[in-house]
Amino acid sequence: MTVSGQDRAIDDALATLHEEGCVVLPDVLDHGELREIADRLSGVAESERKDGTAWFSNGNQRVFNLLNRGQGFVDLIDHPVALALVKGVLGADALLSSITANIAQPGNVPQLLHTDQQYVQAPWFHPLTLNVVWMLDEFTPENGGTRYVPRSHVVGAPPLTEEIATVPLVGRAGGIALIDGRVWHGTGVNRLACEARRGIFAYYCAPYLRQQENVHRSLREEVRSGLSAEQQRLLGYDVWQGLGVVDGIPRHWMGTNRRSGPLDATGDLP
Numbered sequence: 001m002t003v004s005g006q007d008r009a010i011d012d013a014l015a016t017l018h019e020e021g022c023v024v025l026p027d028v029l030d031h032g033e034l035r036e037i038a039d040r041l042s043g044v045a046e047s048e049r050k051d052g053t054a055w056f057s058n059g060n061q062r063v064f065n066l067l068n069r070g071q072g073f074v075d076l077i078d079h080p081v082a083l084a085l086v087k088g089v090l091g092a093d094a095l096l097s098s099i100t101a102n103i104a105q106p107g108n109v110p111q112l113l114h115t116d117q118q119y120v121q122a123p124w125f126h127p128l129t130l131n132v133v134w135m136l137d138e139f140t141p142e143n144g145g146t147r148y149v150p151r152s153h154v155v156g157a158p159p160l161t162e163e164i165a166t167v168p169l170v171g172r173a174g175g176i177a178l179i180d181g182r183v184w185h186g187t188g189v190n191r192l193a194c195e196a197r198r199g200i201f202a203y204y205c206a207p208y209l210r211q212q213e214n215v216h217r218s219l220r221e222e223v224r225s226g227l228s229a230e231q232q233r234l235l236g237y238d239v240w241q242g243l244g245v246v247d248g249i250p251r252h253w254m255g256t257n258r259r260s261g262p263l264d265a266t267g268d269l270p
């Protein structure tokens with residue numbers, strides 16, 4: 001796709017997201033990228049099942065903190081298409097809140113409808129969070145594709161009822177879906193005999209919200225040292241409007257109005 005074609009696709013997607021609360025973009029990963037990430041996720045999920053550290057909810061396997069589980073996952077957080085959309089919704093200073101996988105297994109039960117920003121007191125007039133769903137398998141009504149209530153973001157509050165019609169989020173493997181943090185949604189039921197539905201949920205938030213994963217405590221040092229400047233910023237290593245300081249405002253900013261940016265030229269902590 002040309003740059004202007006891609007810009008138009010991003011503008012169109014943002015317009016749909018604004019109207020519907022959810023949008024699907026096909027073919028963001030090519031076949032090779034998709035296979036590498038999907039295989040890696042299956043490998044990590046299997047090893048967590050074998051070593052007894054796997055975490056299940058509603059019959060689905062969650063794999064947390066993917067940043068520590070392979071470079072392919074780290075590279076997703078600032079994928080140019082996903083990040084352009086995230087910044088279009090949450091602004092240029094958006095943070096990554098967490099990146100996890102949810103593997104919807106046959107025999108699961110439906111997840112309760114929820115929104116992704118319901119720890120913030122309603123009413124909500126804007127999205128404060130955004131989920132970018134990397135569809136590693138096709139999402140269908142049969143395999144546990146996420147269910148959601150179109151336009152529920154305009155309610156600006158958590159689900160008022162479970163007794164409401166939902167629609168399935170459908171899309172081909174390799175695409176992404178964006179879910180506005182106010183949209184009522186939940187994992188669907190996987191009715192297949194044996195095939196799981198794998199999705200990676202890259203969850204972003206406004207820069208003044210607490211991030212879900214406390215990467216400052218959980219990120220392995222070798223992962224942190226390999227992050228690009230933008231990846232460090234996304235994870236909250238920079239100062240933003242005087243938040244996230246380390247021992248106060250950097251001394252070399254004294255006498256200036258500067259209150260945002262990396263802590264030093266390399267982004268390393270002092």
Ligand SMILES: O=C(O)CCC(=O)C(=O)O
Pocket residue numbers: 102104111116144145146147185186187188199201
């Ligand atoms: O697995 C899904 O389809 C949805 C997961 C979800 O809603 C969530 O993690 O908040």
